[in-house]
Amino acid sequence: MLATNPTQVVFKRPKTLAQVPTHYCPGCTHGVAHRLIAEVLDEMGLREKAIGVAPVGCSVFAYNYFDCDFVEAAHGRAPAMATGIKRVLPDRTVFTYQGDGDLASIGMAEILHAAARGENFTVVFINNAIYGMTGGQMAPTTLPGQKTTSSPSGRDVEQMGFPIRMAEILSTLDGAGYIVRRSLHDPKNIRLAKKALRLAFEAQQRGLGFSMVEMLSTCPTNWGIPPIESLRWVEEHMVPVYPLEDFKVSPSLAGLRL
Amino acid sequence: MPRELLKGNEAIAEAGVRAGVQAYFGYPITPQTELLEYMSWRMPQLGRTFLQAESEVAAINMVYGAACTGARVMSSSSSPGVSLMMEGISYIAGTEVPVVLIDVMRGGPGLGNIAPSQGDYNQIVHGGGHGDYHPIVLAPASVQEAIDLTVLAFDLADKYRTVVVVLADGNIGQMMEPAELPPMQDIRTEYPDWAVRGAQGRERRLLSSIYIDPNVEEVLNYRIMQRWNEIQKNEIRYKEYYLEDAEYAVIGFGTAGRVALSAVRAARAEGIRVGLFRPISLSPYPYARIEALANQVKVMLVTEMNAGQMLEDVQKATNGRIPIEFYGRMGGVMPFPDEILAEIQRIAHSLVPFDENPRQSWMKRHAELLGTLQGKQ
Structure with missing residues (x-):
């Protein structure tokens, strides 16, 4: 049946998403990830309870784009900062937003131990297989053979090692309540990513411990690939290395119908 | 309060507790470990936060996060551990949040040894983290003074929104002598107007040490130096x-x-x-x-x-x-x-x-x- 009221609002800006333009490049999926977080916080009525922790990397200015309280961490230390906040304010909704260099390289110790301790906050992990802010250097998640400004002949795994699968690693830790990987390369996967974010925040609300949604993302500028082709590149090259799976779902979330 | 025979590290910990510290984050390192051990039972006993971090890097960043909520927070370490904390100390200074840090100095450089030293003077007083900032640094010569200066450290940290370091050495931390503990202060129930605690019924707040426009960063640098001028005027002790x-x-x-x-x-x-x-x-x-x-x-x-x-x-x-x-x-x-x-x-x-x-x-x-x-x- 068609809508009877032609002025009915069916799509609007989430209240938690600040009314400002972002600095992100055209075709970058950070904006999508931001919007999904804002939508979920709106839907769960958590905006006034939310405290975000911004990383160092391309999303260093994430705090400008959310209409909720925020702090800005040192590179890789967002999980430590979030731990400090959540331990003092256990009834607030605390989340970090981190890229692959921040989370999987310099912040490896902080993320692992936050998960192991079962810190009850939510991590949004943006994996685009490259350092964006500094101009396209190799990340711990850079694919074998992928060319970056610091692996100009392609990532040689004999010299530079192999990609790190963070969701898989963290899911082995007993403190983790919800660990999944999703992708932002098409509308269907974006919807799935949003549902996963909702479950991650539900896990936090229910005190189920550490929750993380890894999101495969694009970096058209530093990949040197146009935006639409970048989305295809995620599907064709990243998904085979980083499977889109539920790695750990606390049993009390499994039956949740949203 | 009666005078008791107290070990320096434990006396400093209890002084922090009585000054109303709400959260302690630390990492074991000799000769400061008893401070962490004391907090590990004392803080939960009072329903407050104790956490043994995975490293000093993590500990100082946990302190940083907790300080952003406006709570009284502290950490403690010894020389090599404090070296690791320098990143966080600079961020804390740049964000202008109050933090108390206890440095129980040991021999160095490098791994050095666990004997008492004063080798962190330059690291703490003249340097450490990057950028223009000066922590307040207080040096006790007895267990009693360590207690008194720890309580003072919290008040100065709050007053000037700065890092205050109690710079003791392994001797102060390890020795026992009679001292009097201060009265127990209540945990604060009202928080400063910069504290990040969720934007309930107010505009959102941001705490950060990033000022991407150099002209705005310079304004921050100037503000920090103005505050330092006040500190130099008011807080000389000898x-x-x-x-x-x-x-x-x-x-x-x-x-x-x-x-x-x-x-x-x-x-x-x-x-x-x-x-x-x-x-x-x-x-x-x-x-x-x-x-x-x-x-x-x-x-x-x-x-x-x-x-x-x-x-x-x-x-x-x-x-x-x-x-x-x-x-x-x-x-x-x-x-x-x-x-x-x-x-x-x-x-x-x-x-x-x-x-x-x-x-x-x-x-x-x-x-x-x-x-x-x-x-x-």
Whole structure:
């Protein structure tokens, strides 16, 4: 049946998403990830309870784009900062937003131990297989053979090692309540990513411990690939290395119908 | 409160508890570990936060996060651990949130050893993290003073929205002596207007040390320096002993100052008119008072448990007007009172000519001492 009221609002800006333009490049999926977080916080009525922790990397200015309280961490230390906040304010909704260099390289110790301790906050992990802010250097998640400004002949795994699968690693830790990987390369996967974010925040609300949604993302500028082709590149090259799976779902979330 | 026999590290911990600390984050490192161990049972007993972090890097960043909520927070460590914390200390300074840090210094550089040292003077007073900032640094010479300065540290941190370091050494942390604990303060229930606690019924708040526009960063730098000017005006602390009629002044902080006091008393008994100046606030440093003392005494002897890190501040204060001599023990070695007494006697009886470079002349004398010590081994 068609809508009877032609002025009915069916799509609007989430209240938690600040009314400002972002600095992100055209075709970058950070904006999508931001919007999904804002939508979920709106839907769960958590905006006034939310405290975000911004990383160092391309999303260093994430705090400008959310209409909720925020702090800005040192590179890789967002999980430590979030731990400090959540331990003092256990009834607030605390989340970090981190890229692959921040989370999987310099912040490896902080993320692992936050998960192991079962810190009850939510991590949004943006994996685009490259350092964006500094101009396209190799990340711990850079694919074998992928060319970056610091692996100009392609990532040689004999010299530079192999990609790190963070969701898989963290899911082995007993403190983790919800660990999944999703992708932002098409509308269907974006919807799935949003549902996963909702479950991650539900896990936090229910005190189920550490929750993380890894999101495969694009970096058209530093990949040197146009935006639409970048989305295809995620599907064709990243998904085979980083499977889109539920790695750990606390049993009390499994039956949740949203 | 009655006087009790207290171990330094535990007394500092309990002083923090009584000052209303809501969260403690730390990592085990000798000679400060008892502080962390004490907090591990004491904080949960009171329903407060204790967490053993995965590293000092994580601990200081947990402190940073917790400080952003407006709560009273602290951490403690020892020299190599404090080196690791420098990143976080700079961020905390740049974000202008109050934090109390206890540094129970040990021998270095590198892994060094676990014996008492004052080798962190430069790291804490003059440096450490990147950028323009000055922490307030307080140096206790007894367990009682460690207690009192820890409580003061929280008040100063709140007042100036700054990092305050209680710079003790392994000796202060490890020794037991009678001391009186302060009364228990209530945990705060009202929070400052910058605290990030969720934007309930108000505009959102951001706490950050990023100022991407250099012109705006410069405004922050200026604000921090204005606050530092206030601190320099208001927060100079020191203690003087037998200086009223003194011809010679010994200058030493913390344990070195306390050992020097025994030497000063012994020298007084011999009729040498010598006194002790013991800086308590190492940052801000009591330059003006030392400058004034240079008008009174003939010679100053700086004594430290390092290679003369504070010596340079004394030289800056006196500006070459009187001879300065130096006596230091390094690497975790404590000076004995008779070593400092011998220095006082040497100066008072002018047994050696004064060198323009006190560190050089001390090193020459020290080579002989080290040679003698090696010969004994």
